[in-house]
Amino acid sequence: MTDKEKNTIAQTEIIVTGFGGQGIILAGKILGMAASLGDHKESTLVQAYGPESRGGACNAQVIISNTPIHYPYVQYPDILIAMSQAGYDKFAGQITEDSILLIDQDLVPTVDAPCPAYAISSTRMAEKLGNKMMANIIMVGFTTAITQLVSTSSAEDMIAKSVPKGTEQKNIAAFTKGYDYGLSTLKGRERKAAGQTGAIV
Amino acid sequence: MTMHNKESSPIKIILFLCNWGAHAAYQTLQDEQRPIPDEVHMVRIPCTGRIDRALLLKAFSMGGDGVALVGCDPGTCRYGTGTATAQRNTKDTGMILDLLGLGSDRLRFASFLPDESEKLLLFLETFLHDLQQRGKTSIQPAVGAQPVTNIPMNAGPELQQLIAAHDIYACQDCGKCSSACPLALIGKPFSARGIATAAIAGNLNDESVKENVWSCLTCGLCYERCPSAVNFPKFIKELRHLYKQNNKLGDETHGGFLHALMRSMASPELTPNRWQDIPQELQVDQKSNILFYGGCAPYYDIFFNKHLDVHTEKILFDAIRLLNFFDVHPRLLKDERCCGHDLLWSGDKECFLQIARLNADRLNSLGIDTMITSCPECYMTFNTTYPAHGLALNFEVIHLYEFLEKEIDRSAVSFKPLAKNITFQDSCRLTRLEDKPELPRQLLDRLSPESFQEMQESGRAAVCCGNSAWTGCDSYSKAMQVKRLEQAQDTGADLLVTACPKCQIHLKCAMEDPLRLNKLSIDMQDLTSVIAQSISWK
Numbered sequence: 084m085t086d087k088e089k090n091t092i093a094q095t096e097i098i099v100t101g102f103g104g105q106g107i108i109l110a111g112k113i114l115g116m117a118a119s120l121g122d123h124k125e126s127t128l129v130q131a132y133g134p135e136s137r138g139g140a141c142n143a144q145v146i147i148s149n150t151p152i153h154y155p156y157v158q159y160p161d162i163l164i165a166m167s168q169a170g171y172d173k174f175a176g177q178i179t180e181d182s183i184l185l186i187d188q189d190l191v192p193t194v195d196a197p198c199p200a201y202a203i204s205s206t207r208m209a210e211k212l213g214n215k216m217m218a219n220i221i222m223v224g225f226t227t228a229i230t231q232l233v234s235t236s237s238a239e240d241m242i243a244k245s246v247p248k249g250t251e252q253k254n255i256a257a258f259t260k261g262y263d264y265g266l267s268t269l270k271g272r273e274r275k276a277a278g279q280t281g282a283i284v
Numbered sequence: 285m286t287m288h289n290k291e292s293s294p295i296k297i298i299l300f301l302c303n304w305g306a307h308a309a310y311q312t313l314q315d316e317q318r319p320i321p322d323e324v325h326m327v328r329i330p331c332t333g334r335i336d337r338a339l340l341l342k343a344f345s346m347g348g349d350g351v352a353l354v355g356c357d358p359g360t361c362r363y364g365t366g367t368a369t370a371q372r373n374t375k376d377t378g379m380i381l382d383l384l385g386l387g388s389d390r391l392r393f394a395s396f397l398p399d400e401s402e403k404l405l406l407f408l409e410t411f412l413h414d415l416q417q418r419g420k421t422s423i424q425p426a427v428g429a430q431p432v433t434n435i436p437m438n439a440g441p442e443l444q445q446l447i448a449a450h451d452i453y454a455c456q457d458c459g460k461c462s463s464a465c466p467l468a469l470i471g472k473p474f475s476a477r478g479i480a481t482a483a484i485a486g487n488l489n490d491e492s493v494k495e496n497v498w499s500c501l502t503c504g505l506c507y508e509r510c511p512s513a514v515n516f517p518k519f520i521k522e523l524r525h526l527y528k529q530n531n532k533l534g535d536e537t538h539g540g541f542l543h544a545l546m547r548s549m550a551s552p553e554l555t556p557n558r559w560q561d562i563p564q565e566l567q568v569d570q571k572s573n574i575l576f577y578g579g580c581a582p583y584y585d586i587f588f589n590k591h592l593d594v595h596t597e598k599i600l601f602d603a604i605r606l607l608n609f610f611d612v613h614p615r616l617l618k619d620e621r622c623c624g625h626d627l628l629w630s631g632d633k634e635c636f637l638q639i640a641r642l643n644a645d646r647l648n649s650l651g652i653d654t655m656i657t658s659c660p661e662c663y664m665t666f667n668t669t670y671p672a673h674g675l676a677l678n679f680e681v682i683h684l685y686e687f688l689e690k691e692i693d694r695s696a697v698s699f700k701p702l703a704k705n706i707t708f709q710d711s712c713r714l715t716r717l718e719d720k721p722e723l724p725r726q727l728l729d730r731l732s733p734e735s736f737q738e739m740q741e742s743g744r745a746a747v748c749c750g751n752s753a754w755t756g757c758d759s760y761s762k763a764m765q766v767k768r769l770e771q772a773q774d775t776g777a778d779l780l781v782t783a784c785p786k787c788q789i790h791l792k793c794a795m796e797d798p799l800r801l802n803k804l805s806i807d808m809q810d811l812t813s814v815i816a817q818s819i820s821w822k
């Protein structure tokens with residue numbers, strides 16, 4: 084993370100985008116609630132309803148801040164989480180150099196962002212874990228590891244409270260999966276920067 | 285044994301003395317009543333080149349503290365190449381002695397002309413002096429099987445117990461085992477059922493049965509197919525023990541060198557000296573609670589360097605590289621011993637138990653929580669065989685592939701394209717005896733080769749590499765290996781990926797067939813090494 088990014092942590096503006104049925108709104112809600120209820124910060128959530136929630140483009144706008152938030156709409160996201168190509172395309176123009184882009188690499192094959200981008204196969208991983216519907220939770224885990232946006236314990240608490248009864252364990256496992264993968268991604272970048280790409284040096 | 289004991293029992297030097305030039309020098313010493321040390325025990329031999337590495341090692345395991353191989357100068361050998369062979373054998377065996385922690389300087393080659401008697405005497409005195417400084421070796425004579433000669437093996441309670449314990453009576457005589465057995469299929473007059481019947485009928489002394497007991501590969505294919513679940517490999521293992529107890533010799537390959545080597549590791553006082561040649565860049569941490577167990581690969585590399593160009597120790601280094609890649613800096617055991625697998629599976633249960641107890645005590649004292657090994661035999665032996673023999677381990681034993689699968693699955697890594705068409709040789713221990721055919725395959729599926737094509741028989745049905753526990757290797761084993769290599773060729777592969785160092789050794793041996801050299805030859809690499817080469821951070 085650059086210094087600039089750290090400074091903007093006081094107020095972080097997030098857009099989660101994808102298509103209806105992916106649990107995009109829930110992902111945004113978990114992030115916002117983890118920040119406010121778990122980490123005792125301020126947060127807002129604006130969700131896009133309407134035809135969008137039935138398979139079309141869909142998004143959640145979340146703001147997390149140390150101080151009261153006066154305006155809940157996000158114009159230039161500090162973090163853009165994209166789980167569909169259409170969703171990415173819609174907000175691509177609002178990304179700045181200081182943003183962080185997080186994508187499902189299988190669903191967003193083409194990106195051309197001016198900012199650091201991190202990719203994960205969240206949907207495929209969710210399928211392997213037994214339920215495609217947990218891709219959003221994997222994405223929350225991935226986001227938590229890469230951006231440190233919320234604490235892991237708050238995120239886990241909020242997941243346990245938000246998902247259908249009886250699926251808590253599975254969803255926590257999905258969160259961990261995304262989180263581990265995020266940490267590993269950061270480690271891999273560090274290693275590569277240090278010139279250690281493979282096992283044989 | 286205490287130091288005091290060591291000093292009080294005299295040093296023993298075994299002098300293998302060539303009949304020709306050097307013996308004349310020795311005779312001069314005798315004729316002139318020169319003081320040849322009492323510690324020197326001379327064995328007159330036709331040529332130093334005839335003392336192979338197995339014999340050299342045996343001299344130590346039978347009580348020698350030093351071995352001198354004394355003959356003729358290179359170029360003056362009556363048989364031409366004897367001296368060169370002796371020097372090479374001395375060098376190889378010396379390297380093994382270093383690994384065993386005994387020191388290569390306990391084995392010396394020297395040459396003397398007939399008139400160099402005083403030089404010979406000086407050589408012997410110096411050798412003795414050096415050995416007196418070093419003390420006796422820590423190898424104790426092998427315990428070996430306790431003969432039970434008073435009980436005829438055919439009717440004895442031991443045999444009855446074996447038959448009962450392994451449910452041999454449950455055999456329905458259906459013949460499924462023979463139709464799966466690779467030895468029978470290649471045309472060897474061999475039948476698992478036949479051995480079972482012979483055991484029941486009390487015909488264990490028949491020549492053919494005696495031979496067949498040592499030929500079985502204990503590969504488990506028959507057990508896989510048997511409708512009555514007759515665990516034939518296990519039965520054979522115990523039967524071999526019974527044969528050994530009755531002084532019936534096994535059919536050990538390579539002059540018994542490898543068994544002698546492994547038996548010497550049953551000596552409690554022996555302190556092996558492993559991992560001296562570990563590449564500098566590998567990171568290990570002697571305080572780690574994860575131990576990496578290497579196994580016998582480096583011994584094999586030394587022993588087979590003359591005929592087969594095998595580098596199985598590299599697999600161990602690549603395994604450590606992969607652990608390092610995932611931030612594990614494992615502990616290594618400098619005094620690592622053999623796990624005992626081959627001793628147990630060749631009927632030497634006593635030595636196995638002795639090694640196993642030493643290992644269990646040592647390993648349990650380390651305070652580790654995990655042992656990782658890349659050798660399928662070590663894995664099976666520690667994971668399953670030790671506990672089955674009442675030796676509990678206070679840590680978890682996992683195969684490197686399990687570790688890798690778990691780490692890769694949660695990491696942001698990818699695999700560089702591998703410009704090879706690959707196929708895979710299963711390890712009988714990992715795939716069948718431990719029932720984990722999926723372990724290597726999960727990893728194989730992650731690679732990006734040009735193509736991956738399984739052989740005609742693969743996974744649980746895979747044919748083994750043709751030998752197990754270094755016993756009973758014959759022309760049928762070779763025929764079987766040739767068939768297996770042809771299957772590999774038939775897939776169109778140009779790289780045969782293996783999972784056991786021994787598969788590489790045995791299959792490489794078959795590739796040396798001079799008549800089929802070009803047809804059979806295929807590159808081999810262990811899966812561990814393939815992964816180490818191609819894994820990378822995303």
Ligand code: SF4
Nearest residue numbers: 455456458459461510
């Ligand atoms: S497969 Fe089993 S039951 Fe059939 S002959 Fe062989 S040992 Fe007997």
Ligand code: SF4
Nearest residue numbers: 465500501503504506
């Ligand atoms: S263990 Fe293998 S070699 Fe031995 S009898 Fe069974 S199939 Fe044949």
Ligand code: SF4
Nearest residue numbers: 537751757789790793
């Ligand atoms: S196949 Fe070759 S290396 Fe293996 S036991 Fe037989 S002779 Fe020895």
